[in-house]
Amino acid sequence: MGPETTEVYAPPPPAPSSGWIHRLNTRVADSFVGRYFRLEGSGHPKTREGAVFTTELRAGLTTFAAMSYIISVNAIILADSGGTCVCEATADDPICVTNEAYAQCKNEVRRDLVSATAAVSCIASFLMGLLANLPVALAPGMGLNAYFAYSVVGFHGSGSLGVTYREALAAVFLEGWLFFILSLLGVRQWLARIIPRSLTLATGAGIGLFIAFIGLQPAGGLGVIGGDYSNLVGLGGCKPEFADPDHPYVCLSHVLQRPSMWLGIFLGGILTAILMLYRVRGAIIIGILLVSIISWPRPTSVTYFPHTPVGDSNFDFFKKVVDFRTLKYTGNAADFNYSKGKIWFALVTFLYVDLMDTTGTLYSMAKFSGVMDPRTLDFERSTVAYMVDAFSISMGALMGTSPVTAFIESSTGIAEGGRTGLTGMTAGLCFFVSIFFAPIFASIPSWATGGALVIAGSLMMRNCADINWSYLGDAIPAFLTIIIIPFTYNIAYGLITGICAMLLIKVLPNVIYRLSGGKIAPHNYDTADEWIVPPGGFVPIWIRRAARREPFWQDVEEAVEDQVGPEKHHPHHSGSSMDEKVSGKNIDARVAEAPMH
Structure with missing residues (x-):
């Protein structure tokens, strides 16, 4: 997850292209666009090998296909918090589980969140590609959205922190600007590298279990797991007539007999996993779409549009197909009440989790795409990349979403040949188109995304192998x-x-x-894992260079060669003594002075 290794993905040789495609790639490479994005054949001194215009477009489409599930999944998870809806609690229903009016309001919030998720993903991915020239797409992060919805705010606003949805958005907004300052000063990279490695890996694995647990529950997933009066949790998946009237998520009998649950398990889970085994592009979105399409017809046992007031309202919205929806419920909904101490508790946790999540993903994608510098242990325009991420976090909060982060699904586009920011910009444009199809994305049922959540959680568990x-x-x-x-x-x-x-x-x-x-x-x-202070100290390199009246804006590679010479490389830590590692004896002091972008 961190910058310990330096392996670089070697792409397969490009297939022979037809005449017009070759001419198009040549013309683009020879233009300003080609030189700005460092396409192959552009003549730029730092041309990225294998970067071809049409390949970048295909890679961007692949990245979008791999991560487009977030549009519906994020909306479903965040809507579980209740959003801006007000719960009229009663003694029999303290958190409005059976309240029809509250359920209708939640549906409106979810529709807003579909548009908000697509919009902020469009802005963040496009800016990352344009300004940082990285083949990375961004969107509201899995794990971060679960923490926002189920821990900070709580299901239907019942969280132990006592923080409302509006106040949580304010915490996310301020987090983004704090990250922007930390990124500008270079502190964000330093902090990310000082966290103990095993703890960082364990956090990702724990979030994976958390996501899978949500995917198995009825509120945000398949409904395989439900409440249990003797064991806290137990098997669920019963039909409504066999559930406790006062606690609809507790099955009294006939568990695992709900048809929609089995539909989600086999098509959204098992079929998706099989497609992923055969490396089918967009396997997750294929599984979600199959389950959704089967769930849309009304006269079936698995329909998402039952003949109820909520079902009728959902079906009327679904029939619009194409619709531009303004953010009536989640837009500019933040309550900037920073005098509340619990908001700061949520803010600090957001800072830490998002710090590790984004940094780990960006470093991994930088190594995978071959833009990592082994001498500085950094990647090109890293500060710009972090600043774009921070800006997107705050913009997402104004739209009503949880923190935005770089997506590991960007690796699918890189594997397809993406090497430049054109990949991220293409993915961003795809998210822009999806804004106008909000009725379709808002009509994806929870049992269609439950399997995706379980699979995403299982992939995050791979961190355990490196602990x-x-x-x-x-x-x-x-x-x-x-x-x-x-x-x-x-x-x-x-x-x-x-x-x-x-x-x-x-x-x-x-x-x-x-x-x-x-x-x-x-x-x-x-x-034992070494707890190593990263090279360069706490004071950002560009500030130290500016204090010495040196050209702190100078390119990283040129500055390193000025100080260590073109033959020098940053040595790897190879010894086993913790004393030696912490003291920094294996760190070339001159490399520590190299500037970061």
Whole structure:
């Protein structure tokens, strides 16, 4: 997830192109566009190998196909918070689970969120491609939206923090501008690299479990899991007539018999997984569309439009097909009440989770596309990329969505041959077109996206393979982080638990080891992950260069060659002693002075 490795994806050789395609690629490469985006054949001194105009367009379409599921999934998850709807609670229904008026309001919020998700994804992806020249698309992040909806605000506003949807949007808005400042100063990159590696990996895995858990529940997914009076959770999936009238998510009998649940499991889950096994582009969106199309006809047992007031309203909106919807419920809905202490608690957690999520994805995509500089351990225009991400977070909050982040699905476009910002811009234009098809995206049922959530969670669990399980000082804090996040329905509690456990279980034995002169060492201490302060110190490099009246705007590669010479490269940390790593003996001090974009 971090910048430890330097492998670069080697694309397959391009297939022979027809005459007009070749002429088009040649003309674009020889134009201002080609030189700006450093296409192959443009003559730019830093041409990106394999970057061809038509290939970039195809890669952008592939990226959009891989991540377009977020338009409906994000809206479904965030709408579970209730949005700006007001719950008229009763003793029998304290969180408005059976309130028809509240359900109708939630549907209106979800329709707004479909448009808002598409709009902010369009802006963020287009700007990332145009300004940072990276083949990366952005959208409201999975995990971050679940934390926003289920932890900060809570299902139907029942969160333990006592923060409303409007106040949570204010926290996200301020987070974006704080990130913008941190990105401008270069601190964001430094902070991301100082977090212990095992804890970072465990956070991603815990969020994966959290997302999968949501995908299995009736509120935001398949409905396989429901409430249980003796075990807290149990099997669900019963028809409405067999559920508890007072608690519709608790099945009294006939579990796993709801047809829509099995439709979502087989087509949205198993079929999607099989398509992914065969590397079918857009497998997730194919599964979601199949389940949705089958669920749209009304006279079926799996219909999304039952003959109820809510079903009739949904069907009337669905028949519009094409519609430009203004954000009546979520647009500019933030309540900037920063005097409330719990908002700051949510803000700090947003800062940490989003910091690691975006940084890890950007570094991974930079390495995958071959734009990482091994000498500076940074990628081209990294500061611009972080600033675009930060700006998009604040703009998304004004539209009513959770934090925006770089999407790992961008790797599908890179694998297709995307190397420049044209890939991200193409994906952004696809999101723009989707804004006008809000009725279609708003009519995707939760059981169509539940399988996608479970699959996304399983992919995030791959982080567990890289956690250092051989040393308990890394393993136990990581495990606690992973398990606490889904069990408490709160990412913040998992992070706090992991950090506290690491301070007690890892840092304390390390202090004893140092005080004893190395005589009292815990078992497998030599295998512990090093906690390394990144090179260059805390003060941003461009500020230090400006203070010395040096050209701090100078290109990274040129500045490094000025200081270390063209033959020098940044050495990798290869020893096993924590003392040696922390002291920085293996770090070339001159490279630490190289500027960051």
